[in-house]
């Protein structure tokens with residue numbers, strides 16, 4: 001990672017190399033953090049953050065599930081994110097806000113520790129490489145089950161929950177795949193290690209619903225709107241594993257991964273190997289993020 005100027009910590013911009021926390025911070029021992037991944041794009045109409053408010057609202061909700069009140073409002077977090085990007089002279093970048101339980105006591109109980117906040121930004125290109133956006137990626141069905149609603153709720157983007165995602169990601173990479181399709185506790189399709197899933201069959205798009213242990217992806221919500229506006233039928237439902245092998249197309253959505261086609265699952269080609277619907281949706285997504293056309297009012301220009 002390239003070193004930059006500053007990181008925003010508890011309301012102040014701190015020099016990059018001085019942005020430190022105590023080793024006995026609760027978060028380091030018990031995974032008690034809540035985070036977001038947001039992108040800003042250097043669109044043809046100027047630099048802009050995509051879905052800034054939606055992301056900050058999800059951050060506050062992720063924390064709320066764990067009885068953690070954000071010390072900053074969504075509006076304050078929005079302003080701080082823009083301030084941090086400006087301070088680092090970036091246009092297109094990745095934005096990482098984090099709320100975490102800091103230095104206090106070191107029992108399991110987080111409630112006795114302060115809630116600290118930081119926002120860091122850095123330069124980041126295509127998550128799985130520029131080529132993957134065009135040609136798709138090869139994935140497998142993970143042997144790891146996605147975290148469940150009554151263990152570590154996947155609706156919260158909590159640091160600790162990403163131990164589960166790490167197991168899936170490591171396993172995928174070590175077996176030669178770009179990423180994984182994770183199943184939920186009922187063996188229904190859930191999502192990738194850090195992305196939601198869509199299936200195309202004829203003129204209908206299927207995606208796992210909120211009962212399938214998913215994180216409610218902001219890109220997922222954007223794609224649901226794009227697909228409906230393009231005239232596709234969209235169905236949010238539980239999806240059995242076998243559906244993977246009868247779908248015409250499958251794709252991932254996420255802030256990092258954007259809209260990425262899946263070329264094969266467990267070495268079996270998806271559909272006939274082409275993905276025209278995925279590319280059509282991807283094109284509409286790029287119309288917002290690359291060209292700065294904003295039909296859904298999602299861009300914050302800065």
Ligand code: PMP
Pocket residue numbers: 037165191192193194195196214215216217218219220253254255256
């Ligand atoms: N699921 C998980 C587990 C994720 O980490 C992400 C990335 N935030 C997503 C789905 C996609 O969400 P979004 O489109 O909001 O980035």
